[in-house]
Amino acid sequence: MTIAGNVKAILSELPEGVELVAAAKTRSPEEVLEAIEAGVGIIGENYLQEAEQVYRVIGGKVKWHFIGSLQKNKVGKAVRLFDMIETVDSREIAGEIDRRCAGIGKVMPVLIEINSGRESQKTGLFPEAAIAVIKEISSFPNLKVEGLMTMGPLWGDPEDSRPYFRETKRIFDEIRVLGLPGVEMRYLSMGMTNSYRVAVEEGANIVRIGTKIFGERSR
Ligand SMILES: *Cc1c(COP(=O)(O)O)cnc(C)c1O
Numbered sequence: 001m002t003i004a005g006n007v008k009a010i011l012s013e014l015p016e017g018v019e020l021v022a023a024a025k026t027r028s029p030e031e032v033l034e035a036i037e038a039g040v041g042i043i044g045e046n047y048l049q050e051a052e053q054v055y056r057v058i059g060g061k062v063k064w065h066f067i068g069s070l071q072k073n074k075v076g077k078a079v080r081l082f083d084m085i086e087t088v089d090s091r092e093i094a095g096e097i098d099r100r101c102a103g104i105g106k107v108m109p110v111l112i113e114i115n116s117g118r119e120s121q122k123t124g125l126f127p128e129a130a131i132a133v134i135k136e137i138s139s140f141p142n143l144k145v146e147g148l149m150t151m152g153p154l155w156g157d158p159e160d161s162r163p164y165f166r167e168t169k170r171i172f173d174e175i176r177v178l179g180l181p182g183v184e185m186r187y188l189s190m191g192m193t194n195s196y197r198v199a200v201e202e203g204a205n206i207v208r209i210g211t212k213i214f215g216e217r218s219r
Contacts, residue, residue: 003031006213007038014207018200021065023192023210025050026217029057035213036062044086044208048074055081067149067208069123076100079108086111086149086189086206089124094137101142108142111149111189114171116164124150127171134175138182145180147187148172149206152195161195165202172203 001009010020021044022035032043032054043058045051046068055064066082075096078085088094088110101108112134115124125133134145150168152161168190176185189206191199196207211217 003034004038021208023208084109087113089113098140098143109146114150116150116168145183149189158195169203
């Protein structure tokens with residue numbers, strides 16, 4: 001299948017209201033353009049430098065989500081390029097996003113990354129820490145919490161991901177009913193190539209797909 005064919009197949013399969021983020025790490029601007037022409041409206045990037053290269057060719061005709069691990073010294077650049085940062089996992093990084101956005105008059109929509117597997121080597125906040133951090137950062141004027149993101153297990157049977165997705169949805173609902181001022185729980189970003197169907201069943205309304213669109217990555 002071509003990239004365009006893959007995109008069309010995924011888009012026709014996703015239920016109404018579920019948004020597709022094309023995870024574009026290691027892909028060329030030409031590959032990303034093909035996906036956009038087939039209907040992708042959101043590009044997910046993990047690396048700032050790579051994102052800038054692709055952005056130079058494609059520009060603002062699509063939305064850009066940052067889905068990688070964000071270092072504090074890169075936040076200034078990231079807030080200019082991206083429309084959403086899906087991977088906020090500390091008060092410090094949220095504070096830096098807020099400060100940098102204030103400098104350019106922008107309010108950044110963010111998702112809080114949850115370490116739903118409670119694995120120490122993984123990124124994201126443990127579920128119980130997430131609520132405390134969200135309470136703290138909800139008053140930041142130049143950042144808006146709009147939901148949660150999680151990775152889940154990277155390999156294995158898609159069914160292995162289900163408990164992680166279910167736990168993240170539970171936290172999502174728990175935070176939503178708190179009705180925190182300034183927090184709007186709209187987006188739940190879960191699921192990748194091997195697990196997006198399970199993620200959608202468990203309530204995801206953003207799925208981040210790379211391999212199934214662009215093919216296997218060589219690095
Ligand atoms: C690479 C990546 C994806 C997509 O992974 P695939 O298995 O290629 O679909 C999704 N989310 C994040 C954060 C990624 O880095």
